[in-house]
Amino acid sequence: xxxxxxxxxxxxxxxxxxxxxxxxxxxxxxxxxxxxxxxxxxxxxxxxxxxxxxxxxxxxxxxxxxxxxxxxxxxxxxxxxxxxxxxxxxxxxxxxxxxxxxxxxxxxxxxxxxxxxxxxxxxxxxxxxxxxxxxxxxxxxxxxxxxxxxxxxxxxxxxxxxxxxxxxxxxxxxxxxxxxxxxxxxxxxxxxxxxxxxxxxxxxxxxxxxxxxxxxxxxxxxxxxxxxxxxxxxxxx
Amino acid sequence: xxxxxxxxxxxxxxxxxxxxxxxxxxxxxxxxxxxxxxxxxxxxxxxxxxxxxxxxxxxxxxxxxxxxxxxxxxxxxxxxx
Numbered sequence: 502x503x504x505x506x507x508x509x510x511x512x513x514x515x516x517x518x519x520x521x522x523x524x525x526x527x528x529x530x531x532x533x534x535x536x537x538x539x540x541x542x543x544x545x546x547x548x549x550x551x552x553x554x555x556x557x558x559x560x561x562x563x564x565x566x567x568x569x570x571x572x573x574x575x576x577x578x579x580x581x582x583x584x585x586x587x588x589x590x591x592x593x594x595x596x597x598x599x600x601x602x603x604x605x606x607x608x609x610x611x612x613x614x615x616x617x618x619x620x621x622x623x624x625x626x627x628x629x630x631x632x633x634x635x636x637x638x639x640x641x642x643x644x645x646x647x648x649x650x651x652x653x654x655x656x657x658x659x660x661x662x663x664x665x666x667x668x669x670x671x672x673x674x675x676x677x678x679x680x681x682x683x684x685x686x687x688x689x690x691x692x693x694x695x696x697x698x699x700x701x702x703x704x705x706x707x708x709x710x711x712x713x714x715x716x717x718x719x720x721x722x723x724x725x726x727x728x729x730x731x732x733x734x735x736x737x738x
Numbered sequence: 739x740x741x742x743x744x745x746x747x748x749x750x751x752x753x754x755x756x757x758x759x760x761x762x763x764x765x766x767x768x769x770x771x772x773x774x775x776x777x778x779x780x781x782x783x784x785x786x787x788x789x790x791x792x793x794x795x796x797x798x799x800x801x802x803x804x805x806x807x808x809x810x811x812x813x814x815x816x817x818x819x
Contacts, residue, residue: 558778558803558804559806562803562806563803566803595806601808602806602808602809604751604752604754604809605754605755606754607752607754608754609754609755609758649751649752649808649809650808651808683752683754
């Protein structure tokens with residue numbers, strides 16, 4: 502499979518994602534510069550973590566106007582699989598490809614630690630290799646991960662099983678104490694209503710190899726490849 | 739013309755920075771500070787002479803980029819120069 506990873510000025514997890522797809526998953530990774538205007542030939546698109554445009558104004562607010570984002574939106578509109586990780590999630594929110602916004606973390610501090618998330622929906626192209634309710638340990642590293650949206654949108658997310666990951670404790674209990682950043686409803690990751698766009702704050706690419714003593718993240722990438730192989734939402738180019 | 743743009747969090751949106759500053763001011767003895775809200779202030783130089791046209795552009799800038807209207811309000815002042 503051809504995995505396109507968008508590189509914005511200030512992205513810093515682009516090569517990590519490329520490494521995981523190339524070296525761990527045995528796929529073809531392609532780094533795509535934000536000034537490019539096409540994602541032709543790609544089977545899936547990753548918006549990686551980092552600090553695009555220095556997080557100026559609001560996280561993701563400037564990156565969403567990068568020339569490549571029209572092609573990404575069009576790819577997503579055709580049903581193409583798009584995964585946004587951390588800053589990539591923030592960009593998807595600003596671009597309107599996912600609903601809601603990120604506020605500053607409740608405690609104001611940048612948080613860099615392992616978090617536990619519960620798989621709330623294992624029937625997505627990004628989680629089909631997970632068990633429902635499975636607890637994953639994934640690194641988080643962000644200052645603006647406090648997910649917020651209006652009550653109507655939150656109800657829709659809940660009703661349509663669009664909340665894919667929620668922060669929980671080691672045993673899978675979704676509690677306020679297990680919420681690292683104050684996120685509404687302990688939201689760590691959501692998908693769009695069509696199901697082909699997912700954003701999450703944790704970094705699965707930082708926990709996808711035994712050498713890192715954490716392979717929980719690899720289940721997301723296995724899920725994506727499985728979905729692509731089944732041709733469920735693979736894009737003819 | 740010069741334009742001043744103010745972007746502020748909507749009422750009801752938690753503002754942890756504002757709260758931290760309010761607490762800090764309280765600690766400094768400014769005990770009458772009941773609330774602090776953080777916002778952004780931007781100053782633009784616009785090469786425009788028509789105020790109506792400038793206003794349309796400013797609104798569009800705010801809606802598209804300068805404010806995220808899910809959580810933020812904006813207002814502006816046009817200073818004729």
